[in-house]
Amino acid sequence: MSTVNDAKPIFVGVLAALVVAALLAAASWYLIASLPILLNLPFWGTVIIWLAIIGALGWLFRLIGQTVTGNAPFFRDMPYGVALGYVLGAAVLGWIIWTYIYARTSDDAAVVAKYFFFRVAVEWFIIFTIAAYLFRLLGRYVGTGATRKLFRAMPLTAAFGILTIIIYAIFAVFAQWIAPHGQEQIFAQANIIAGGDPALGGNPDFPLGTDQIGRDILSRLIYGAQNTVGIAFVTTLLAFLLGGSLGFLAATLGGWLDQLLSRAVDVLMAIPALIFALLLMTIASVWSATLGVPLTVFMVLIIAVIDSTRVFRLARAVGSNIVVMDYIEAAKLRGEGLPYLIFREILPNATAPLLAEFGLRFCFVFLTIASLSFLGVGIQPPLADWGTMVRDLSAFINYAGFAPQAASTPLLAAGAIALLTIAVNFVVDWMLHKSSGLKE
Amino acid sequence: MIQSPQSLRLARLGRGADRPVWPIPCIRRFIGNWSLHAELCRYAAKIVTTWGSYGLRSVLGIVIQRLLLGVLTLLVVSVVIFTAVNMLPGDFAQAILGQSATPEAIASIRRDLGLDQPFVARYFTWLGGMVRGDLGISFSQMNFATAMGGDQLKTVAQQIGPKFQNTMFLATVTAVIAVPVSITLGILAALYRNSVFDRAANIATLTSISSPEFFLAYILILFLAVLNPILPSLSNIFEGMSFSDRLEKTLLPALTLTLVVTAHMMRMTRAAIINLLASPYIEMARLKGLSPMRVIVKHALPNALAPIINVIALNLAYLITGVVVIEVVFVYPGIGQFFVDSVKIRDIPVVQACCLIFAAAYILLNLTADIMSILSNPRLRHPK
Numbered sequence: 001m002s003t004v005n006d007a008k009p010i011f012v013g014v015l016a017a018l019v020v021a022a023l024l025a026a027a028s029w030y031l032i033a034s035l036p037i038l039l040n041l042p043f044w045g046t047v048i049i050w051l052a053i054i055g056a057l058g059w060l061f062r063l064i065g066q067t068v069t070g071n072a073p074f075f076r077d078m079p080y081g082v083a084l085g086y087v088l089g090a091a092v093l094g095w096i097i098w099t100y101i102y103a104r105t106s107d108d109a110a111v112v113a114k115y116f117f118f119r120v121a122v123e124w125f126i127i128f129t130i131a132a133y134l135f136r137l138l139g140r141y142v143g144t145g146a147t148r149k150l151f152r153a154m155p156l157t158a159a160f161g162i163l164t165i166i167i168y169a170i171f172a173v174f175a176q177w178i179a180p181h182g183q184e185q186i187f188a189q190a191n192i193i194a195g196g197d198p199a200l201g202g203n204p205d206f207p208l209g210t211d212q213i214g215r216d217i218l219s220r221l222i223y224g225a226q227n228t229v230g231i232a233f234v235t236t237l238l239a240f241l242l243g244g245s246l247g248f249l250a251a252t253l254g255g256w257l258d259q260l261l262s263r264a265v266d267v268l269m270a271i272p273a274l275i276f277a278l279l280l281m282t283i284a285s286v287w288s289a290t291l292g293v294p295l296t297v298f299m300v301l302i303i304a305v306i307d308s309t310r311v312f313r314l315a316r317a318v319g320s321n322i323v324v325m326d327y328i329e330a331a332k333l334r335g336e337g338l339p340y341l342i343f344r345e346i347l348p349n350a351t352a353p354l355l356a357e358f359g360l361r362f363c364f365v366f367l368t369i370a371s372l373s374f375l376g377v378g379i380q381p382p383l384a385d386w387g388t389m390v391r392d393l394s395a396f397i398n399y400a401g402f403a404p405q406a407a408s409t410p411l412l413a414a415g416a417i418a419l420l421t422i423a424v425n426f427v428v429d430w431m432l433h434k435s436s437g438l439k440e
Numbered sequence: 441m442i443q444s445p446q447s448l449r450l451a452r453l454g455r456g457a458d459r460p461v462w463p464i465p466c467i468r469r470f471i472g473n474w475s476l477h478a479e480l481c482r483y484a485a486k487i488v489t490t491w492g493s494y495g496l497r498s499v500l501g502i503v504i505q506r507l508l509l510g511v512l513t514l515l516v517v518s519v520v521i522f523t524a525v526n527m528l529p530g531d532f533a534q535a536i537l538g539q540s541a542t543p544e545a546i547a548s549i550r551r552d553l554g555l556d557q558p559f560v561a562r563y564f565t566w567l568g569g570m571v572r573g574d575l576g577i578s579f580s581q582m583n584f585a586t587a588m589g590g591d592q593l594k595t596v597a598q599q600i601g602p603k604f605q606n607t608m609f610l611a612t613v614t615a616v617i618a619v620p621v622s623i624t625l626g627i628l629a630a631l632y633r634n635s636v637f638d639r640a641a642n643i644a645t646l647t648s649i650s651s652p653e654f655f656l657a658y659i660l661i662l663f664l665a666v667l668n669p670i671l672p673s674l675s676n677i678f679e680g681m682s683f684s685d686r687l688e689k690t691l692l693p694a695l696t697l698t699l700v701v702t703a704h705m706m707r708m709t710r711a712a713i714i715n716l717l718a719s720p721y722i723e724m725a726r727l728k729g730l731s732p733m734r735v736i737v738k739h740a741l742p743n744a745l746a747p748i749i750n751v752i753a754l755n756l757a758y759l760i761t762g763v764v765v766i767e768v769v770f771v772y773p774g775i776g777q778f779f780v781d782s783v784k785i786r787d788i789p790v791v792q793a794c795c796l797i798f799a800a801a802y803i804l805l806n807l808t809a810d811i812m813s814i815l816s817n818p819r820l821r822h823p824k
Binding site: 082117270285398 | 516517520521527528637646647649650651652653654655658662663666673733757760761764765769779780783784786791794798799802803
């Protein structure tokens with residue numbers, strides 16, 4: 001019997017067994033749900049009872065599967081742990097669907113507020129998935145042959161990543177035209193609640209409300225794309241210029257220069273990056289007060305130097321692999337100078353690893369800047385910046401129980417940071433997977 | 441050569457072929473941060489190999505070598521920190537007294553603090569103090585003393601002591617939760633690789649690794665403290681608290697750190713085991729008819745232990761950086777929050793001391809990772 005013929009009955013069997021198990025779970029729902037309340041059990045008691053039920057259902061699921069499929073190998077050889085895994089997954093999925101419907105259909109304001117974030121998370125997850133799917137579909141039929149081929153073998157996560165990066169780039173470049181107000185514009189009404197509902201203290205002119213001194217939060221979020229992402233991008237570029245050129249120089253020239261640079265980089269890398277950045281920022285804050293140069297400039301330089309050590313190591317490793325090649329030898333024999341060797345021979349052959357590194361390095365720089373800003377020593381006001389916004393608005397989280405829209409503003413700023421790094425990581429993960437040909 | 445995927449990966453790691461190849465991009469956040477020590481160890485390995493030919497090679501010898509090199513690394517780091525702090529415009533005396541101080545006052549403070557000494561002499565005085573546990577007196581305490589006239593100056597060591605204990609408590613709770621969970625999940629992901637569970641875990645861990653720590657922290661606060669008041673969102677920890685109270689207050693920051701660290705440790709455990717699954721002895725075990733679980737737990741895991749232990753130690757070292765942001769979010773009275781507060785008020789002695797402590801912990805944990813991986817290598821433990 002071939003596996004192809006096996007596949008269909010097993011699928012039907014799994015489906016049937018899961019449906020029966022789910023029906024049983026639903027039938028016993030009222031009975032079981034009232035049990036912990038009847039017995040007056042605490043939270044953990046409820047959890048233990050539910051785990052016991054799921055454990056029993058796992059056994060039941062396997063038994064039903066064996067019976068329905070006439071003891072197919074899939075169910076016959078299934079360990080109890082795997083059966084439990086299936087039922088646990090089904091239970092989690094069922095809980096998500098049940099909670100979502102409960103939150104959607106409820107009239108109680110307290111319930112709506114309590115499940116607001118859960119509902120929004122589920123909805124956005126579905127919207128993102130559909131958007132990524134459509135984007136991939138679009139890419140498969142529009143564009144040149146090469147890009148269409150690229151999109152055909154693309155996982156959904158990578159499509160999501162590329163789509164997100166494009167959207168961020170649009171917001172960053174056109175922030176002036178997209179944002180309804182200026183980032184430093186101060187309005188008369190401060191602390192307007194998000195949501196735009198006048199009954200709750202909102203204002204339709206400011207869909208996400210205003211902050212404590214009356215600046216429009218939506219506009220600042222959009223300008224944040226320009227400032228935070230832009231500054232991180234410039235810092236990464238600087239780090240690459242510095243680390244890349246020194247790394248290639250060290251690889252090409254070797255000798256004492258290589259030793260000197262490598263040992264200096266080793267020392268700098270022995271201190272945790274964020275800690276070192278904080279130490280240098282302390283010193284820079286004194287200097288910026290003395291010299292009158294904005295602290296943000298110092299921050300860009302400090303992070304660029306700290307991150308260039310990582311780039312240096314990569315560029316040197318890649319470069320020293322290339323300088324031993326025959327074509328470099330040939331170029332040297334032709335009498336080519338150092339600039340030619342570095343820019344025309346080494347650089348074109350090192351683009352692939354450097355590009356992947358650029359994506360990752362951007363993520364780390366972006367996260368470091370966001371963390372520094374969150375701690376209050378990064379990008380300085382009045383520039384709108386996501387890390388600073390999270391810190392300033394974080395107290396609103398405590399209102400989540402009754403005013404979920406107000407509580408969502410700090411999470412939006414933090415989520416904007418997370419979304420971009422996740423997107424870049426998904427794309428880099430896919431690129432590496434593709435270039436390595438690794439299937440595991 | 442550079443076009444081959446294998447060398448691309450190696451190049452990305454910035455390391456030679458002596459390292460196992462991890463098929464994960466985010467590892468660079470942890471590996472590769474640690475390099476001075478690695479370089480020194482490479483030299484040490486050369487020396488040890490030379491000794492080996494004279495029959496002096498032993499595990500104890502290597503471990504002692506690594507310890508000495510760790511101390512040397514710490515010394516170099518202390519020079520870097522001291523030099524960085526001495527790049528301040530003006531000096532401590534001016535920083536304490538402010539711009540409007542009289543020259544006489546500045547001169548007297550300079551004399552008291554020994555700032556009129558040359559740079560090298562000052563470094564050795566400072567280093568000597570550090571070794572004896574004398575971390576100096578913070579500016580804020582000094583200002584407090586001059587304003588209030590009190591003579592009960594708290595030294596930096598006295599200020600840091602209890603905060604350091606709190607941070608260690610947080611890190612311990614995190615490790616106790618994270619290590620078993622991540623190893624179990626990693627084994628499961630390796631066992632059921634390419635299944636729905638494995639793919640979901642892959643996406644979830646990648647998401648959790650790439651999110652900023654404060655985002656995860658606020659999400660947990662939102663769901664576990666505000667919407668469902670299970671745990672307190674602020675960790676006000678004080679002296680003489682009962683253990684269970686303390687644990688309850690620490691649980692939320694520990695869970696946040698667990699999320700960050702578990703994702704990485706789990707991916708590494710999975711990769712380490714899968715790396716081994718292609719070996720002939722694993723195939724032999726499979727052909728004997730052993731169950732997949734038994735093959736992994738009894739046969740693959742012992743040999744994957746070295747990289748896994750390495751990753752655990754590296755992640756604990758990563759906790760040092762993560763702890764700074766997390767402590768600020770939860771107002772946890774640990775050394776990270778103290779450090780950030782001192783950075784904001786430019787309290788140089790405290791910043792310097794905290795930085796050195798963080799660096800020392802970082803070096804120590806990386807050293808542990810190194811020594812543990814030597815000890816878990818049977819070829820080194822049982823030399824011919």
